[in-house]
Amino acid sequence: MTLLAHTGIVFGRCLRSTLRSKTNLFFGMLQPLLFLALFGPLLTELDLGVSGSSWQTLVPGVLVQLALLGGSYVGLGLLMDRNLGVLDRMRVTPVSPLALLLGRTLRDVVQLVAQSVLLVLLGLAFGLRAPLLGVLLGLLFVAVLAAALSALSYGLAMNVRTPSEFAAIANTAGMPLMLLSGLLLPMALAPGWLAGASRAVPFRYTVDAVRQVFLGHYANTTVAVGAAVTLALAALCLMGGARLFGRVRG
Amino acid sequence: MSSSVIRVRGLTRTFSLGSGPVHAVRGIDLTVGRGEILGFLGPNGAGKTTTLRMLTTLLPPSGGEAEIAGRDLLRDPAGVRRRIGYVAQSGGLDPGCSVREELVTQGRLHLMTKGAAAGRAEELAGGLGLSGLMDRPTAALSGGQRRRVEIALGLVNRPEVLFLDEPTTGLDPGSRAELWDLVRRVRAEHGTTVFLTTHYLDEADALADRIVVVDAGRIVAEGASAELKSRYAGDPAASLQDAFLAITGRGTAEQPLAI
Numbered sequence: 001m002t003l004l005a006h007t008g009i010v011f012g013r014c015l016r017s018t019l020r021s022k023t024n025l026f027f028g029m030l031q032p033l034l035f036l037a038l039f040g041p042l043l044t045e046l047d048l049g050v051s052g053s054s055w056q057t058l059v060p061g062v063l064v065q066l067a068l069l070g071g072s073y074v075g076l077g078l079l080m081d082r083n084l085g086v087l088d089r090m091r092v093t094p095v096s097p098l099a100l101l102l103g104r105t106l107r108d109v110v111q112l113v114a115q116s117v118l119l120v121l122l123g124l125a126f127g128l129r130a131p132l133l134g135v136l137l138g139l140l141f142v143a144v145l146a147a148a149l150s151a152l153s154y155g156l157a158m159n160v161r162t163p164s165e166f167a168a169i170a171n172t173a174g175m176p177l178m179l180l181s182g183l184l185l186p187m188a189l190a191p192g193w194l195a196g197a198s199r200a201v202p203f204r205y206t207v208d209a210v211r212q213v214f215l216g217h218y219a220n221t222t223v224a225v226g227a228a229v230t231l232a233l234a235a236l237c238l239m240g241g242a243r244l245f246g247r248v249r250g
Numbered sequence: 251m252s253s254s255v256i257r258v259r260g261l262t263r264t265f266s267l268g269s270g271p272v273h274a275v276r277g278i279d280l281t282v283g284r285g286e287i288l289g290f291l292g293p294n295g296a297g298k299t300t301t302l303r304m305l306t307t308l309l310p311p312s313g314g315e316a317e318i319a320g321r322d323l324l325r326d327p328a329g330v331r332r333r334i335g336y337v338a339q340s341g342g343l344d345p346g347c348s349v350r351e352e353l354v355t356q357g358r359l360h361l362m363t364k365g366a367a368a369g370r371a372e373e374l375a376g377g378l379g380l381s382g383l384m385d386r387p388t389a390a391l392s393g394g395q396r397r398r399v400e401i402a403l404g405l406v407n408r409p410e411v412l413f414l415d416e417p418t419t420g421l422d423p424g425s426r427a428e429l430w431d432l433v434r435r436v437r438a439e440h441g442t443t444v445f446l447t448t449h450y451l452d453e454a455d456a457l458a459d460r461i462v463v464v465d466a467g468r469i470v471a472e473g474a475s476a477e478l479k480s481r482y483a484g485d486p487a488a489s490l491q492d493a494f495l496a497i498t499g500r501g502t503a504e505q506p507l508a509i
Contacts (some may be wrong), residue, residue, distance in 0.1 A: 006361075009355075009359060010359075012358075013355045013358075016351065017347070019342065019345060020347075021346060022344055041289045081344070083340070084340060084341070084342065084343065084344065084345070085338040085339075085340030085342035085343075086339050086342050086343070086344050088336075088338050088340075089310055089336070089338065089342030089356075089403065090342075090359055091308060092306050092307060092308065092331050092335075092336040092358070092359060093331055093359040093360050093407075094328050094331050094335065094359075094361055095359045095360075095361065223505075230371060245263045
């Protein structure tokens with residue numbers, strides 16, 4: 001059997017687990033929606049220094065934030081499985097070790113894209129207008145970014161001992177990266193030094209590209225650079241995640 | 251076919267901690283015959299679990315070699331995994347999953363088709379008295395029931411060797427006795443070799459054909475229970491505890507308790 005078939009087996013198991021925990025699912029979905037509903041209306045009258053409506057700026061930002069935060073926290077679930085011995089039990093089977101990572105990551109991508117669709121629908125209700133193709137491309141960006149962060153998050157979870165250690169690292173890394181990417185407010189508003197610093201953060205390019213495709217601009221440099229940076233990041237994170245995942249600790 | 255199913259030579263494992271290297275396993279040589287129940291006995295921290303994790307491919311050894319079920323541990327870990335079952339001390343059940351889902355998933359992870367995995371799950375449930383529990387979440391099982399499910403997971407692939415890490419820790423006396431019966435039955439009915447770690451002397455005494463005593467990462471004694479008793483406690487009718495204390499030199503209060 002191929003890696004794909006192995007990944008499918010692990011994916012099925014993980015997806016059923018996710019669908020079973022209705023409480024987690026409900027509250028996990030609720031948070032970004034609340035964010036959009038309670039923060040979005042504050043921006044409608046402001047001049048954000050960008051073209052399009054404030055929703056065309058904010059919705060892409062919240063989408064990338066969802067992939068960033070949602071993706072980077074998935075390792076906590078793996079830590080629980082590790083502590084319960086579930087992971088070791090699965091590792092002593094002929095299923096490919098890489099599939100144990102990829103199956104989980106695929107589940108996370110599916111879950112985060114489903115959440116993103118809800119988020120876009122809520123945005124539409126509030127007044128977001130964006131071309132369908134642009135929205136679909138935006139979701140594709142979210143999917144690739146979610147895969148990258150999820151794989152990296154699992155790699156981290158395999159190399160720390162406790163959930164609090166994991167959360168400390170994920171928080172410390174996630175928070176400045178999120179603020180520096182201009183997810184909530186565009187970097188067009190930032191002073192020079194901050195805008196400059198944000199150029200070093202890959203998510204900045206992803207969100208800029210998603211904002212462009214939400215405006216219906218597909219063939220420009222911002223989109224091309226965003227796609228290249230996001231794909232490169234995904235390749236790096238998947239390789240790094242796989243390496244860290246395969247490293248065994250006592 | 252050779253009559254030994256586990257052959258271990260010079261197995262070592264060193265962990266590097268901030269304070270320096272820790273030699274958890276310092277050179278284990280061991281042969282286990284087909285169909286044997288081996289009790290790997292030792293105090294906490296003796297290196298039992300580390301050895302088990304190496305033999306089940308979960309932890310790469312720092313040195314040494316092993317052949318398990320005819321496969322080389324280092325060169326063909328996937329081949330080893332196909333032929334063994336492993337039940338960790340923590341068990342490895344997802345509390346939200348039903349018994350059926352756990353058993354079927356394990357079959358799928360052993361690359362069975364959906365139909366074969368479902369069939370195998372029913373078969374094991376019937377044999378292990380789990381049929382009435384198939385749709386319960388594992389969190390709703392008693393300790394003894396949970397252990398039986400965990401053993402069933404370890405048997406899904408009809409392993410040649412079943413590794414059990416402290417299988418009765420935390421169980422009540424009735425469930426322990428049931429589990430011992432189950433282990434004996436697995437061996438009797440399928441000729442499965444069982445490698446179990448324990449720090450319970452009565453468990454090793456009751457269950458194991460042969461006991462290997464480990465302490466500080468080394469094998470310090472081995473033999474059938476009666477042999478160990480007469481060799482180390484001077485009397486085959488002595489308790490295994492006397493022999494164990496003579497072997498490991500601990501258990502007696504070496505220093506007064508500072509309370």
